Amino acid sequence: MEKGRPMRWVGILCLSLGVAGFGFNALGSKQERAPEPGGAGLIVIDTLAASGKLSYPVVRFDHDKHSKALENKCDSCHAIAEGSKVTPLFKRQGQEEPERIKAIYHDNCIGCHQQTVQTGKKSGPGSGECRTCHAGPQPSVREVIPFDKSLHYRHASSKMVQPAPGQRDNCSKCHAQDTPEKRNLSFAKDKAEAHTKCLACHLEVTKAKQPSGPMECAGCHDAAKRATYKVVPDVPRLEAGQSAAMLLIAPVSKSATPQNTRRSVVPFDHKGHEAKVDRCSACHHDARAYGVPACTQCHTAGGTKDGKFITIEQAMHRPRAMESCIGCHNAKKATPQCAGCHEFLGRTTKSQEGACAKCHVEVQLSDGIEQNKAAREALARELFDAMPKKDTVIRINEIPEVVEIGILSKEYQPSKFPHRKIVQKIAAGMENSTLATYFHSSPNAMCVGCHHNAPASANPPACATCHSKEFQDVDGTKPSLKTAYHQQCMGCHQQMGIQKPADTACIECHAKKE
Amino acid sequence: MKRRTFIGMLTGAGASLLAGSATAGGTHHFTGYPDSYGVLFDSTKCIGCRKCEAACNAVNELPKPQLPFDDLSVLENRRRTHHDTYTVVNKYEYDGKPVFRKIQCNHCQEPACASACFVGAFKKEPTGAVSYDASRCVGCRYCMIACPFEIPTYEYHDPITPRVRKCTFCQPRILEGKLPGCVESCPKGALVFGRRDELLRIARERIRKHPERYVNHIYGEQEMGGTNWLYISGVPFEAIGMREDLGITPAPQLTTGALSVVPAVVGLWPLFLTGAYAITKRKEQIAAEEREQTVHRAVAEAEAEAAKKLAAALEKAERDKQAAIDREVKKALKEAEEARKKAEAASEGEE
Amino acid sequence: MEFMTYHDFMFWTKGMAYVGMGLALVGFIVFWNFLTTREDDRFADKEEE
């Protein structure tokens, strides 16, 4: 006995050594693949996670599959309160003990499955098939619904959404505490309330045998599904008592003296901007908490806690905040028509001289104007009309038609650069943009897009004036001529989404030398 | 010599020793050659045209590859440096878009290959290049084990004079005032040559200006104690095959601790071993002495016993002897008496 | 000595350490001899084995 045992051990271990050796040879660096995202109705039930460690993975639950099988009978699972308010909780009204919740889920889910099976239909897993439901988390395509202007208009103009008794408009139907005197953009305080509100209304309209909004998850939360819905092209302006033109008055600067009482103001085309954004909260952010306040309510000259200590100056000029003027304009400049030039010029730069004067005007304000809405609107209109207007007419004949570039003549034939065609193409992109026509004040402004670091003129200096052929400058910030050309051409093509020619297709620009 | 002068000299010597050590190890840290050159690679600018590969091949007079350099189909495969290719550009997909990354020797500030080389064939040059001297190389390939970037390659096909091959940073060209071949040929400015600190400044500036375009990290600023080639990228470096888990410890420091034990072993082992030997010997000696003592005692006891016996025997013998003598004497006396009597009788004494 | 890199520094100091190790070993033998020559031949009892 004593003799055999060590031998056996040696045998077993040698065998495992061999097997594992081969196994490990194949063991490279493996990466776990994330599971495919499920539909918008896929939700994860992890209610008990809040009360300690889970003994099983979380449950994957396809809500849409269930509501379809139950023919949108919400009350199969959810209690329905007064009216048509659906309780978001499953088979219960409020807080319960963890053990109780567990029992509710197990009894009701499995019970229903079993009953369904008894009626001869196919159904979900029964008891003992734990991991069919407890299958762990899975990502979903679900996303927050962007409630855009078209959607808002379709709701607001629907005859099923009537003003409450004693109200002039139907806003308060959805926006709580909204009155014509005091507007409130707030819709719901959380996800549960939002669902209850939407679904209650949809349910009632359905009951009234009228075409209603979706009842299933995918209907609101699946981008593909939403894309099939009707879009109202020209949504009429939403009248909520706002001025068409506004006068934004900068806070009094510290340098203000009794002699200098002129104030910096911005005549702001509120109506024009309304047309460019999807919803009021695009600028009037945090509407849930604050309604539609004036910017200065939170963002004061010194900053307040409500405004997260962002001053009014920052609130207007933050380069990367979508709620600020500059931030939003920068985002527009990132669109393909603009990005060709602006990506290169730098979206965040303080731009050219006189840029401030594009928006800001210094005026002597009359007394009491700050309290007089109508007077402010009148002054704003006046100032706005007096602002310098566009002049972007390009004089085609002055533009060189083709420019020959021959710096790579050792390897290739000179490249023929279709200069005029390119200028025309860029100009076409700006034609319908109010932003571009307003801010590109001179016809030569767009030349700067390529002929940078030089005064805007019809005869800019040649590229080789600054970019030397041989070498970069000492600190490497100024590229060589070859690099400069390639960066400019390829960079612009890339930003404007021009696929052809490919970056690496040398001979499409530089013909082969025979 | 006066006592005070002597003490003064001692203090001076001590101070100079202290000063000496302060500039060497301990708290001092090494920042590499000032003004050394480097190259900044910007993956957002690289278009994967392989012009750098072609230039490298030409400048270093390497054998022509099977497929020409304008054949971009090779980008579909993951490639590495080879004994006849010091640099390669690889293509990676990120968010469905291609991203390119150039691979070559990073010219570490504290090169692992130089630290590993047991004949000092690798050297960090003041230009920033890590140079290789084939005339010293024994061909152990420990440099290839050590390099965290997996750069050095070997001429396995050569039976007599195989060499380690890697990017030279075009050191001869730099000394002539020219750009490295790859940098010169880059059409897109994805490679910028310059002093390392200047490149760091440029890289930071680019990231600051375009935070949405770049990952906020300069690869090579800290990695493995810093490299002279630096990288900035619009996608995580891990996604373009660059390991982000290398740490910032310079390679030579990985072995410092263990190497410092070596002299300690040489210094102290003789002590322990001769000590062990001495103890062993001493034990043996004590054992031997004890043995000896035991023997002595045994012998002594035996001797004592013997002596006692002897004494007894002697005594007995003596007694016997005495008795005998007495007897004899008596006898003799008696005889003498008789004789005397006889003699008297015969009137003569003959004694 | 001025060292620009940690590697150069180590190259120098470890080189010196190796020279030091050689000297230490030789020195130890000499010292050991000095210490023990007054004793009896230290291999004497070995020979007896």
Next chain:
Amino acid sequence: MAHVGAPSTKFWTPANILTAIILVVGIVLTVKRFTMGIGSVSNLSDDNPWGIWIGFDLLCGVALAAGGYTTTAAVYLFGMKKFHSAVRPAITTAFLGYAFVVFALLYDLGRYYRLPYPLTIYPGPTSFLFEVGLCVALYLTVLAIEFSPFLWEVIGWAKIRHLVHKLTLALTIFGVILSTLHQSSLGGLYLIAPSKLHPLWYSIYLPLFFFISSIPAGLSMVILEGSLSHKYLAHKMDDEHHHGFSHVVLGFSKAASVVLFAYFCMKWIGVAMDNNWSHLSTGWGWWFLVEVLGFVLLPCLLYAMAAREKNERLAFWASVMTVAGIILNRLNVSIIAFNWRLPAEARYFPSVEEFLITVFIVTLEITILRICLNKLPILYQHPQFRDAH
């Protein structure tokens, strides 16, 4: 060509025929290696510069030749004279082991003819390989001197033999110092590649692991070789060998058991020091457990049982497992867990020719060992010098 074999039996035994075949194949491959380059016979690549020639021939070769210093230290420094009969075989195998490590290295070095460079004109003291080279060279010299008396005895040069004998203590101390250094330095080689070696095997204690594990490796090899020669070369042995061998086996079992236990503990302290626990649940973790439990703890316990129950046969199997464990450990560090991140297709597996060259070198070593054991006074004392120890 293979001039070996027991004198009384026939020369062309199956074992000798196999030896002859391996040696012929080996010589052919040797010619190929030195005329057509390393690449012509091996799977070494730019990603995997070190293969089994380093992982097995060098790392395992040196570890398994540790019997020399452990035995001499035990007998001469720690006064365990009972083990005296083990000294001569241990020195012989150690000397041959190291000589063949150097011989095998010539295959792996690109420019083998420059082997003396690091020790002469271009020292590179920052490298652990320098440290290995220096110590192996010096220790080989020490072993050669320790081995030489066996030759002097055969030739009959009493004076020079006596001189070497006088140096025994100094040589033993030298041997232990040099072995401590290069056994640990072989582990130190991998300290510079934390990014390539799997965390479970990479540790700041690598040099220590290699050193500690070399002790049971050496002891086990003495037991293993002793048992084998006991079986096959008994007619060569004198009485001291016959009778002393049980002492050696059981004494060494006890020593190896204790050291293996310490090594086992250190391995876990290594895991704890780098907080590598999480790796244990991966495939690599299982492999690590196979090594540490199956090839360190198990032989440790087997040795302990053998020592307690005075079971020589069990000690023999424990020594087999220990030797296998050391080989496994060295291969793990140098090949299996090295470059573990590389994709499967870039991983290294030795080529047939590479493997055959290793087999050739081992066979050559064993052949020469057999000649030595047969012709030199190793398993017995030379009659003329019988009492000169």
